[in-house]
Amino acid sequence: MAGTLLFNALRDAIDEEMARDSLVCVMGEDVGQYGGSYKVTKDLYEKYGELRVLDTPIAENSFTGMAVGAAMTGLRPIVEGMNMGFLLLAFNQISNNMGMLRYTSGGNFTIPTVVRGPGGVGRQLGAEHSQRLEAYFHAVPGIKIVACSTPTNAKGLMKAAIRDNNPVLFFEHVLLYNLIEELPEGDYVCALDQADLVREGKDVTILTYSRMRQHCLKAVEQLETDGIDVELIDLISLKPFDMETIVRSIRKTHRVIVVEECMKTGGIGAELIALITEQCFDELDARPIRLSSQDIPTPYNGKLENFTIIQPHQIVEAAQQIVLKGL
């Protein structure tokens, strides 16, 4: 069997869930006739019709709020952010209503929604199209945040997100849509709250997510030849973190590096390292290391862009430093 591209894995997940439950619907810009800006909803419009795959005007805050209202009254909408960055315009609806409304209403309403779309630094897309909103949304109460990184987990996580009764922000990455992999047979679902232990090792724990998983894998190859045995964990769930898996690993390796694509200040790693320090400070033999993007708007120039985000060699250097020099 030929492999499945990541965007098709997502598409299959949505298709299967829409077939399984007629309350599941998709809304967003160009999701219908056009099939989605990255083709994640290709042909679903023809299959399910214009109401279940709704092409919306370019009005992010309003159609996101509409999804909340639809969820409050019984539907299970999937909102596509054509680019996740555009959802800055929907910040109010995502925070106040998607995230907080269930609590504020004293449990009167549930908001089963998925907000999904491409994010991250692509190839010279410019600052506005290269954002990592997972960090911006991290503080919002009441939403789960996940990031897929392989065709297999993309499909299983998407299905889980659609079936979950809570709002889920689902981050895809522009540079991962064409990853190809053979998918497991049949109807499988991945846990939304479980990290993926990508590689077992004993010397250092590397925590990462989304596209940086690829960079970490490259670094791990190099480090193997240096005799450094990395335990690589893909966080998958950015909120809440799977602290059980994370702490278990640190108890074994006593060293931790976080590799992330978001900016350093107020990033995912900032919160993660704070939690690690709180929960297993005594297990650490060296200070935790954070490898994050520069605190700058992503520049257009290709070279500058590469300097903005973490590259595999920096992960190698950090691991060598922490394992060999104990720093």
Added chain:
Amino acid sequence: MSQKTSVSSDQSTAKPLAAGRHGERISTLISSKRAKIDRQIGLELFRDMTLGRRFEDKCAEMYYRGKMFGFVHLYNGQEAVSTGVIGAMKRQHDWFCSTYRDHVHALSAGVPAREVMSELFGKETGCSKGRGGSMHLFSQEHHLLGGFAFIGEGIPIALGAAFTSRYKRDALGDASSNAVTAAFFGDGTCNNGQFFECLNMAQLWQLPILFVVENNKWAIGMAHERATSEPEIWQKAAAFGMAGEEVDGMDVLAVRAATQRAIKRARAGEGPTLLECLTYRFRGHSLADPDELRAEEEKQFWAKRDPIKALEKDLTSDSLVRADELRAIEKEIDAEINDCVEFALAAAEPNPKELTRYIWAED
């Protein structure tokens, strides 16, 4: 599509009124098509409006006695809108969406006064379990989508409820799905993008929704004419090809009739309506507002149009009801309000052990 039921005032000949253009508009508005009601409906409307008015008066008292905290926005003066609109809709079937000025919408929708007052006191027996407060009243049971405290953010939520009605009817083939959603909001809110975005989508998809603008001329201290390029909000419907109507928001029978027309269209799948109700709030923006900007003459102009007194006059002059019947209703309502205050005072506070409950759907 838009239908104008007013005679537009000629600026040059109109007598300048202390109440300004807003007052001029209502003075020249002809509410030709008022609802015809029987005695039973008349009593119900009077009861609902009186409940709203007296509930709010009690809130002011409780706020000043330190029983209620935070921002509290009262609805006095605008009762004809809540009662006129919600009273013409089907409770627990149609959906209602409000703002921070939401107590009376909740009451009209059928949320028991005990639950509303409890919520204002932050009690576990409140309709939002004491987690919401004055500006965040919710009731799934009574189809109250919420009180929304940020300007405009309730409009997309209401749109979503209307979308669900259409989805159930047309995507799921449920012919009985004919619920209409009423979204209430103010004049100031009509300058916010969500208003325009949602008008567009509602008309585009012919959603069963009624946009109810409660134009009370003021957005805190910002007079309507100072904030908008076209003060006649109902006219903005035309830009979207939508039905728009302006109505005397101090006349419950006029509001009721306009709502009935809009609901009929919406249930028949003929799409949304923008209904601008000209009204006025008799109190400051919130109980924390010193209310220094509004002219005394303006307030008096509107006080003469008290919607409850107007209804009483209608009912008694048509000999539908006797004045003593109305006085008896007032007595009943005073008892109901005293009861809800006692209930709320005695009710338990939320259990601190449940501080983090209701974040997730499973809890």
